[in-house]
Amino acid sequence: MEQKSARFDPLLAALCAGTAAVLLAVCSWSSPLYPYHCGGDANIYFTIGRNMLDGLVPYRDLIDQKGPLLFFIQMLGALVSRQSFLGVWLLEVAAGTVFLYFSARTVQLFAPRAAALLGVPLTALAAWSGDAFASGSTAEEYTLPALAFGLYLFCRAFARDSRWRPALPLFFVNGLLAGAVLWTKYTMLGFHFAWMASFALLLWLGEKDFAVRACLVFLGGMAAVSAAVLAWFGANGALDELWDVYFYRNIFHYGTPATHWSEPLYNIFMAGAETLLRNPLLAVLCVLGALAAVLSRSMLAPAGRAGLCALVFFTALFMWGASRGFPYYGLLFACFLPLGVAAAGRAAQRFLPRPGKLLAGALAGLCAVCAALSLWLSPNTWFMGYEREELPQSIFADYIREQGGETLLTWGILDVGFYTFSDITPTCPYFCRLNLFDNEELEGMAADMVRRGEFDFVVTANNHAMYEELTEHYELVLTATEPTPDGRDAFFNLYQRVK
Numbered sequence: 354m355e356q357k358s359a360r361f362d363p364l365l366a367a368l369c370a371g372t373a374a375v376l377l378a379v380c381s382w383s384s385p386l387y388p389y390h391c392g393g394d395a396n397i398y399f400t401i402g403r404n405m406l407d408g409l410v411p412y413r414d415l416i417d418q419k420g421p422l423l424f425f426i427q428m429l430g431a432l433v434s435r436q437s438f439l440g441v442w443l444l445e446v447a448a449g450t451v452f453l454y455f456s457a458r459t460v461q462l463f464a465p466r467a468a469a470l471l472g473v474p475l476t477a478l479a480a481w482s483g484d485a486f487a488s489g490s491t492a493e494e495y496t497l498p499a500l501a502f503g504l505y506l507f508c509r510a511f512a513r514d515s516r517w518r519p520a521l522p523l524f525f526v527n528g529l530l531a532g533a534v535l536w537t538k539y540t541m542l543g544f545h546f547a548w549m550a551s552f553a554l555l556l557w558l559g560e561k562d563f564a565v566r567a568c569l570v571f572l573g574g575m576a577a578v579s580a581a582v583l584a585w586f587g588a589n590g591a592l593d594e595l596w597d598v599y600f601y602r603n604i605f606h607y608g609t610p611a612t613h614w615s616e617p618l619y620n621i622f623m624a625g626a627e628t629l630l631r632n633p634l635l636a637v638l639c640v641l642g643a644l645a646a647v648l649s650r651s652m653l654a655p656a657g658r659a660g661l662c663a664l665v666f667f668t669a670l671f672m673w674g675a676s677r678g679f680p681y682y683g684l685l686f687a688c689f690l691p692l693g694v695a696a697a698g699r700a701a702q703r704f705l706p707r708p709g710k711l712l713a714g715a716l717a718g719l720c721a722v723c724a725a726l727s728l729w730l731s732p733n734t735w736f737m738g739y740e741r742e743e744l745p746q747s748i749f750a751d752y753i754r755e756q757g758g759e760t761l762l763t764w765g766i767l768d769v770g771f772y773t774f775s776d777i778t779p780t781c782p783y784f785c786r787l788n789l790f791d792n793e794e795l796e797g798m799a800a801d802m803v804r805r806g807e808f809d810f811v812v813t814a815n816n817h818a819m820y821e822e823l824t825e826h827y828e829l830v831l832t833a834t835e836p837t838p839d840g841r842d843a844f845f846n847l848y849q850r851v852k
Contacts, residue, residue: 359509366454368470372477372720373449379727379734380481381445381489383438387733388741389774390438391835393767394419395490397785400772402427403435407778410586412594416782416795418603420537421582421595423492436773441490451498452688453477455505459691460698462508463652467705467712468698474716474723475638476694480687482730483632487681489733492538499530500688503548507664508692510552511657513650518556524549524567528574535575536582539603541685543671544664551660617674624673628683634730635687642692645699652695665689735838745833745845749812750774752831752847758809764799766814769835780807803827806850815844823848 377383382390390396401415405428411421426444433440456476461469480486486494506519506527519527531545549571556564586595629636643665647658665686672682698705706712728734741747746769753761753775761777763769768785772778781802783795803811806826813823827848834842 362454362458365457365470365473366450368473368716369453369457370446370450372473372723373446373453375720375724376474376477376481376727377442377445377449377489379724380486380731381442382733382736383442383445383489385439385442386737388736388739388744389746389770390441390488390490391736391744391746391769392488392490393769393785395438395441395488396768396770396773397787398423398427398490399431399438399441400768400779400784402429403431403773404778406431406435409778410589410591410594412586412598413589413591414782415779415784416598417787418598419492420535420539420599421586422533422536423495423538426495427490436776438490445489445494448495448498449477449481452480452501455498455501456688456691456694459501459505459508460695462505462512463695464698465702465705467708468694468702470712470716471705471719472691472694472698474720476687476690478723478727478730479632479634479638479690480684482727483635484680484732485628485632485635485683485687486731487679487684491681491684493541493681493684496534496537496541496685497688499534500544500685501691502530503527503544504664504688504691507548507551507660508653508657511555511653511660513652513654513657515654519552519567521566521570524552524570525574528571528576529578530574531571532575532578536578540671540675541668543667543669544685544688546671547660547663547667551656551663555656555660617670620673620676621669624678624682625669627680628686631680632683635683635690638693638697639686639689640693641696642689642694645696646692649696652699661692732838736836739836744770744774745835746770746774748833749810749831749845749847750776753777753810756809756849758849760807760809761812762799762803762808762810763812764803766812771812809850811848813846813848815846826850 378386382392383395397417398419401411401417401424404415405411405424409415411417411424427441430438430440430444433443453473453476457469457473460472506523509515510518527545527548531542534541534545549568553564553568556567583592586592629640646652646661653661668685672678672685706715749771758775759777760780761772761775762781763771763785766786772784781799783799787795800822802808803822804825811823811827828851829846830849831847833845835845837843
């Protein structure tokens, strides 16, 4: 296909925004269609983000191992609402719009415009209706726009017979995005590592001086973001805590060190296979796109095919090399969906409707079908019919307010919204359980505060292993249940300090 204009496409952008709003309203627990986002990780991020508005600093005052930019995103969401995820959902829609827009632009490099337009709802359905999406508001979801933009630049430059190369400002922009990824979740940097390496090699073979400048400008973009982050933490006196939690604890207390050189490859194979099996639509389009792009000589130049293999491999290596992690890690590979859509569009080119009423009708019908399928395919829609007042978070918050409670600890479990419902600022940096190993020091901090009776209320879950610390200063006042996807209720207990 001939190179398409790089000018902004307002019609495509409007389609992407509408599709993102509808599909994310169905698939994300952050949306107004759900009573609340009860995901543990999402609430940890939101608790930290909303309390940053009151001057608290991540890692120093509230501890979680994710990157600081993720907390800044949640802080922006809390500006809209401190007691709901409405602002977070709006940010998800914005990120989803950018992701869909650059995915469609990538499709348009290889297939007719009709395929790019029709591919928008298909890309959204494949990315957001599977297990890899989790319940929304993950680091992977917010990173997809940066990867989609990078893949668009890559495919535009490495398309067969393409003579286009990114100008230095585009290398700087992608460096800024890589810096943002670094400070969101650094194990997602594999894509940008391979991206810059591919361009550096290509340019070195032709223009060595420009290759060096491109690398330096890219690194300059990363440095600019890093300087801003470090300056903020330095101004707040929290550089040591930033290093200790985000880097040291993540490196030495999250994954497990490899005992054999083949272990990272084993992790990649097993986690990749699990991702493909649990996300069939994502798997079909990604595998189709990868095979078409690598095996076909009409999409990418030889260097592009090799570079694409590097993008996929290093994305997987950085993400899964040290640990097979969690199912939502696989969402990162949704950035490769446009290659599958493009391959399908090229194969069905003769059957695609021409621009006009027929295309508009087909697009409207496909959007409606994808919205309906998302209601069926998404693992999250079971929670849609519940009322906010039914949740344990609401029941406990009402009682805490009636009793004049001012301090709270969610103990031994992930934060699932009790701080947000009660509008209470955590007073313990270890304000909930974290997905870290060797946490005795942090857990001991919370346990000592419980033994001293420093919290007005403590929330635990059933089968809690540390009830003995509660016996001296606390009594059980409420028990409530929350539904789960498998139909078994989760039990939560509210303990009140004995006056």
